Amino acid sequence: MKKVNPEYSLLVLLMALSALVVYLPLGAVGLCGDEEEILGIARGLSDSGFGSLLTPHNAGNFATSFYAYLVSVSINVFGYPATLAVRIPAATVIWLLSCGIFYFRGEHERKDYAFLASLIFISSYSVSALAYHASPLTLTSLFLIAALASLYHWIKRRSRTKALLLVVSAACASLFFGILSPLAMAVTGMIFISIQEKKRVSDYVRLLVLLVVSAALAYLLVAFLANSRETARLILGIGSLAEPIAGYSRLNMLALQLVFSIFPWSVPLIVALGWMAVNPRWLRDRFLAMSLLKQFGVIVFILTLPLITALNGLSIIMLLTAIYFNVPLVAHFLLSQTHNHSVTWRISGFIFSLIITALAVAYVAAVSGVDICILGYAFRPEGGVWSTGVVLLLSAIVVSLYTLTRNQRTIRFNNRYLYNIVILYLLAQILYKVYINPYLTAI
Numbered sequence: 001m002k003k004v005n006p007e008y009s010l011l012v013l014l015m016a017l018s019a020l021v022v023y024l025p026l027g028a029v030g031l032c033g034d035e036e037e038i039l040g041i042a043r044g045l046s047d048s049g050f051g052s053l054l055t056p057h058n059a060g061n062f063a064t065s066f067y068a069y070l071v072s073v074s075i076n077v078f079g080y081p082a083t084l085a086v087r088i089p090a091a092t093v094i095w096l097l098s099c100g101i102f103y104f105r106g107e108h109e110r111k112d113y114a115f116l117a118s119l120i121f122i123s124s125y126s127v128s129a130l131a132y133h134a135s136p137l138t139l140t141s142l143f144l145i146a147a148l149a150s151l152y153h154w155i156k157r158r159s160r161t162k163a164l165l166l167v168v169s170a171a172c173a174s175l176f177f178g179i180l181s182p183l184a185m186a187v188t189g190m191i192f193i194s195i196q197e198k199k200r201v202s203d204y205v206r207l208l209v210l211l212v213v214s215a216a217l218a219y220l221l222v223a224f225l226a227n228s229r230e231t232a233r234l235i236l237g238i239g240s241l242a243e244p245i246a247g248y249s250r251l252n253m254l255a256l257q258l259v260f261s262i263f264p265w266s267v268p269l270i271v272a273l274g275w276m277a278v279n280p281r282w283l284r285d286r287f288l289a290m291s292l293l294k295q296f297g298v299i300v301f302i303l304t305l306p307l308i309t310a311l312n313g314l315s316i317i318m319l320l321t322a323i324y325f326n327v328p329l330v331a332h333f334l335l336s337q338t339h340n341h342s343v344t345w346r347i348s349g350f351i352f353s354l355i356i357t358a359l360a361v362a363y364v365a366a367v368s369g370v371d372i373c374i375l376g377y378a379f380r381p382e383g384g385v386w387s388t389g390v391v392l393l394l395s396a397i398v399v400s401l402y403t404l405t406r407n408q409r410t411i412r413f414n415n416r417y418l419y420n421i422v423i424l425y426l427l428a429q430i431l432y433k434v435y436i437n438p439y440l441t442a443i
Contacts, residue, residue, distance in 0.1 A: 010115050011102055018098040018122050021426050022131045025433035026087045035086050035134045041068035042086070046076055054226035059234040063176045067136035086134045093138040094131035097145065097324060098122040104149055104293075104328075112415060117331040119422045124323055128429060130316070140176040141320040147173035147181060148321065151189050152296050155196070155207075163210060170214035175222070177317070178236050182211040184303070191299050294332070297325035335415055342411045349408070349421055353401055356428045360397050363436060377440040390435055393427065400424045 031039065045052060045068055052058060058065035067089055074085035101118045102111075121127060130138055147169040154162040173181040189207045193199050215236075223232040276283055287298060304318035362379065366372040367386060372379040400423055407417040 007111055010111055011099070014102055014115060014118050015095075015099055017423075017426070018095055018118070021122055021128075021430060022091045022095045022098075023088075024430055025132055026091055027081070027083050028434045028438045029132075031083055031086060032133070038064070038068050038071060038134050038136075039082055039086050041065065042071035042075065045069050045072045051225075054222065054228075054231055056228070056231055056234060059222075059226070059231045060237075061136075062235045063136040063140050066176075067134070067139055071134075087132065090133065090135050090138040091131050093142045094122070094127060097142065097320075100145075100149075101324065101327060113331055113335070114328065116335070116415065116419065116422065117327040119419070119426070120331055120334075121323060121327045123422055123425050123429065124327075126319060127323060128433075130320065132433060135316070137316045138320070141317045141324075143169070143173040143176050144181060144184075144317060145321055145324050147185060148188065148300065148325070151185050152192070152293070154210075155189060155192055155203075156292055163206075167210055167214045167217065170211055171218040171221070174215055174218040175235055179215065180314075182215045186211050188299060188303055191303075192296055195295060290329075294329045297329050300325045334418060345411060345417065346408055349404060349417065352421060353404055353424070356397065356424055357401060359428060359431065359436075360394060363431065364394070374436075374440065379436060379440055381435070381439045390431075393431055393435075397424065397427050397431065400427060 041064065045065075050069065053062065053065050053069055070089040071085050074080045074088055075082065078085075080088065098118050098121050101121050102114045122131075147166075150162070150166045150169040154166045170182060170185060173185075177184075186208060189211075190204055193203050193207065219232050219236060222235050223229050226232065287295065290298070301322045304322040362372050362374065363381075366379045366381055400420060404417070404420045404424060407420050411417040
């Protein structure tokens with residue numbers, strides 16, 4: 001009997017689990033104001049084809065126009081309801097990225113580590129917020145991440161095929177991210193080349209030539225298709241990416257984004273920051289001992305920090321990019337902490353399970369007629385909430401809580417305990433997004 005490749009088994013499991021987490025809550029809440037605007041643009045594009053995206057009117061905000069075109073296709077071709085059609089493109093981007101992390105790993109990285117990294121990515125508070133809300137910025141992030149991944153693979157092992165892939169991916173990123181794309185890739189690439197053991201001046205020159213060719217290719221392609229240099233200049237600008245996000249100071253934005261980007265997995269990292277700050281030599285030694293993939297992720301994170309506080313579309317794009325390239329490092333850190341500090345993680349897991357249990361009990365109590373208040377909001381579920389889906393979900397949470405207590409015995413010897421916590425958190429997200437959040441009303 002032919003054996004099943006474990007890599008394919010993990011990939012299929014990851015695709016199914018991430019699809020469940022991403023797509024299930026999409027229709028739970030009605031459209032917001034900005035999503036209604038995207039729906040309006042999509043309806044305006046219903047009578048026109050793809051060529052309408054290359055007009056000066058739509059080129060100034062190409063990412064939004066392209067996203068609205070995908071929404072229009074979802075409605076006209078596939079017949080999706082408006083709420084699902086508006087959110088499916090963003091959700092699909094997050095689903096693709098979560099699956100892509102599994103393959104974007106070093107040659108010697110274990111498959112189960114990559115699988116855990118994908119689960120941590122999809123469980124991120126910031127990532128799930130983008131998955132459940134229509135945002136053209138997800139498209140920009142997808143192409144920028146693909147271009148940076150191509151850059152990493154070209155620097156790691158140069159070939160003509162990888163050089164061509166770098167040019168094409170960088171050109172696509174330029175269509176959505178503008179001229180900032182080749183500039184960001186040039187800075188990242190030159191820093192990454194500088195830390196390689198074998199480097200030559202020609203490596204820097206070839207990188208710059210490839211990025212210039214990609215930018216020129218993007219410009220000429222748009223100018224040819226649109227028959228307009230003005231349209232090409234508009235698309236390669238930064239457009240609405242520089243529009244401010246009101247309501248937060250730069251310091252507040254930085255703190256909120258960094259804490260909640262990989263929450264609750266950021267908590268042990270934050271606790272360790274004090275020790276890291278007084279041991280800079282340890283940080284340097286650890287960085288040099290990392291694999292090339294993890295070093296590349298750290299470089300991307302450091303370069304994106306200033307733009308995360310930009311309070312505009314750039315901050316969202318850079319945050320998603322930083323999370324994507326650093327979850328392998330976070331997964332490795334959490335696993336090492338779990339094995340080396342098992343008592344701390346037993347306590348953390350117990351507290352975490354209490355919170356999830358309280359959430360599930362609050363839902364059951366509210367359905368049974370008890371008045372429940374959650375952080376200043378009254379939870380008043382409507383009729384028909386005892387569906388097959390919620391029964392299966394609550395059953396899965398109960399089973400996960402039970403296995404969490406069982407896996408405490410072997411926490412030092414395998415990774416099941418941490419996997420258990422991540423899956424429990426994903427189940428709690430589904431419970432909140434689908435069955436609790438739609439019925440919360442301000443008191």
